[in-house]
């Protein structure tokens with residue numbers, strides 16, 4: 001908490017693990033005593049993370065930083081962890097909550113940007129956009145127009161199967177409807193009658209969704225239940241013409257099973273923004289395939305979304321340190337512990 005000292009505010013000490021876009025940095029400097037890992041593109045070493053957060057009350061981290069038991073125990077004065085991401089899989093939420101540490105994140109502000117990017121991957125994978133680009137650039141476009149060149153599958157009139165009907169899943173569903181797709185969904189919480197009525201979409205069980213969708217798009221958070229939710233079994237159930245899109249977390253998919261489904265033509269193509277290992281290993285067999293569109297985790301990478309994420313992550317941290325309810329509290333259960 002900020003303490004008054006003859007009209008002056010003692011600013012709370014915070015560690016910020018990367019330079020984030022404006023307005024976040026200005027807000028942090030105005031309101032906190034900031035120790036910054038002054039790099040834009042390279043995360044801090046583990047040793048730096050541990051030493052710089054030892055005496056701080058708050059940290060602002062990215063999804064590249066592991067906030068585990070060791071980190072939480074080491075930062076003995078820590079009250080708040082604010083992450084510049086909606087995903088929380090890099091944070092030991094159970095342990096943070098047990099220790100009474102507030103965790104905040106950046107939902108909502110990146111929903112539409114991530115849904116846009118998901119749709120970009122969907123269109124690119126179904127209609128072979130990246131293959132076409134490589135074809136032209138590499139000088140292979142040396143024959144006149146042909147009815148057979150790089151033919152893909154229609155998006156309109158096809159069935160979009162959404163796995164995980166949270167904020168981003170719903171935003172992707174809206175785009176699908178706008179493109180004239182039939183939308184079905186599976187969600188761990190079960191059917192949502194109101195949503196179905198409002199949007200004209202239909203719930204189905206997971207296996208039926210896999211069997212009947214032309215496009216399967218994954219929007220699950222990564223946790224022990226969703227890890228490797230897509231493996232050999234799931235890919236073998238999909239249509240041979242299916243397009244698979246993942247802009248959630250890489251570890252939800254067994255990457256070898258996906259590679260082998262794409263290689264053996266068990267599914268048509270995939271659009272991937274996330275990987276089990278990021279950055280993607282340069283030896284990854286996925287790189288040898290034509291029928292996969294690969295992106296370096298760009299879902300929320302629009303100027304507008306990143307700026308909103310930054311403002312929200314900084315405000316969450318400042319509010320929580322000042323005893324105010326942060327806008328995007330991720331562990332509500334912590335309130336009954338503090």
Ligand code: DGY
Pocket residue numbers: 063084085086087088110248299300
């Ligand atoms: C998140 O926020 O979790 C995304 O993966 C990056 O924006």
